[in-house]
Amino acid sequence: MRWAVLAVIIATFMCCYAYALAIVQPSVPVFMDVFSIDMPTALLLASALCITATAMSIPAGLLTDKLGVRLLDVASLAIVLAGWAISCMGNDFWVILVGRSLVGVGTTILGVVSPLIIASWFPQRELGLAMGLGFIGTPLGVAWGVPLASWLIERHGWKSAYVLGFVLALILLLTHIALVKPGPFGHLSKPIAKGKLSLWSALKNVEVWKFAIAVFFAIVVFQTVMSSYQSWLMEVKGLEMGVAGTIAGLIGLIGAPTVTFSGWLSNKIWGGAKGVFSLGAYSLIVPLALFIYVQGLLLTAITILLGFTLYTIIPHALAIIPPRLVEPVYSGTSLGVALFSFNLAGIIGPPLMGLVYTSNGIMWTCTLLSIFALIAGTVNVVVKVKQ
Template identity: 30%
Template sequence: MSTVQSVAPVAGTRSRYRWAVLLLCWLAFTMTSVDRSTWGPASVFVGNDLAIPLASLGVFATAYYVGYVVSNAFGGFSSDRFGGRKILTISMLGAGVFMMVFGSTTSAALGITVQAIVGLFAGADYAAGIKLLASWFEPRELGMVMGVFTTATSLGTVIANAVVPTVIEKSGWETSYHVFGFISILVAVLCYAIVRPGPVVTELVVEKRKESTLRSLARNRDLVLLALAGFGGFWGTYGFITWSNTLMIKGYGVTPTTAGAIVAVFAATAVIGKPVVGLVADKFGGARKIPTIVILGVFVLTLVAFGSLESTTAFFIAAPFLGLAAYCYLPLMVAMIPRLVESGLTGTAAGLSNAFWQLGSVLVPLAVGAVFHATSSFMAAFLTLAAGPLVGLLLMLGVNEKRAELSTKVLS
């Protein structure tokens, strides 16, 4: 069935204000992405200070993502129930406070626990942001909007890898957690003071069955396939972010600062690539399935290619191409969600989908750590990463992005 959408513009003050909402949602998501990405360049130093073996460093990342997954699931429900503004504020405030606490950690057990708590707060901002943006922008506009919004994950990696190694050299890894935690708290205050929900409402045209929210979403075949495919994509993306610094440092003797620069280049290209991909998809009828499949295919190939490299120069040359493939499927997948569910379920659908996507982030640090520990092979680690987007590509073939019959209206 075709998708039915209104074309009523969001005019005047409302039209200008929605860009402020996008800016603040993006800023919040950027800071939680910085908080998450700080672990990559800091992990070796935290491990040295807390006497943690290399193979066990992935436990910290996994602890974070366990909290993050739980937070995404409940953050989605909470955003639909209590509103995106409140959940966004709570998410940023809690993440900031416990980032600062982690910066004062003196034991592995405490550090793992605090990482899980940081993730528990940080994960809620994603669904809250999607909920707010879907209330201010119509579905036909969301490719570009989600492209801008999801640049946060790339920019967070750029900032962390550009700043953290230098901060560690001058002040220690603890300072990076204190600084980013404090900034996250400031963003929480701004979100609470400025952000409000918007007037765009999306409803099913056909009569709904009387069933629970979870059952309704579980019966949505395309949403389920999208969640499974995103798991594979995130397996590759966040596996690379979590392990690439350590693999280059330990596998090829790359300095920590240089490794951070390589990962920063990897992520920087996606800051431009994500909005461009989303905008192009919007201009060409809003099709998002085929571009997603193509990008995931390129991601598989570039991961395998990166795993075969052996020099710092080659890493720098390959990094931007890998970064585009590793990130640019994300805004397309995110923009599909409001097209598959009505607006009353947008937060829940976004939260549950991302929670499942993030399971890839939970499991991949342990999987790659185990493979590298067993083989000491850079290539084996990257083949493990490439398996995720390959599975995601195959699952995306079954998604029908225009199956739902929806009506969109802008309330006055």
């Protein structure tokens, strides 16, 4: 049963969250033409998810602790389904944007409840591997989502790609109702008793916020590289777009096996999940420092190393470490704070580092990103794990 639950969660991230990200690229040029809007306006399709996710992260954690995992799991997919339905029916860009915002609300709640469900089904000795596997859905979903959505939009119009999102969300909602529930480990089947949840009690844990700082600096590096690396290859290394895209794609390609491996590794090495997080953060310094100087096969090798170190951090930042910082009844809140930090870094990091790159060039950009990686690893070292 536990592996079936894990498979459903992987499919959910692949078909709901990752597909919602993947559909942006082929939608932007079509919406610019259909709705007569400019590119910055069309790119609100992506911003709507990030901004909504940032605003909802901590409330999603608090609601999970208050109402219980089972209810919030079903509610999250119902909200995602409603968002896709509004987008499908919309004949105005701003209506579609409302639908996208609802998808962002639902997937944010999923980002909190899913790690808790996984944790309730797997014993401690298997938890790292299970959490790592839980994250493979996102890179895999983006990998097939972009070409499939592009084909649907080109052949059958933009609504066909959004109808597919609705159908996938409906199937997964029914599957979650039938199969997904908290497992035998932990307290997660029981919501906190009415009146027992204190916002201040949930958020005053210093370790949660220390770890949020580590997550923020690590994810600034992650999001900057993910959004800018192809441009760096073209502008700094002089590569053609196709070649640069192929090399940059190696970062995402290595993501799926890396999140699984790093989750497994957290149960095997001294220092556990904290050790893997800091090791990944410190290891980022090497490819960032060498990027300026390498070409050819060495550049490809550095890119693979960069992808490996970036994705080593993700499952520990968003799933494995946060619940271990607090009492079990506040696991959802801790995950919500980590998710808030993740999304905030995604909003602030790429534009900020883009300004640094434009003003001071690639050397200063890589140097500053290396400093951020060093800060992330060091702050994580001093975080005290409760569980």
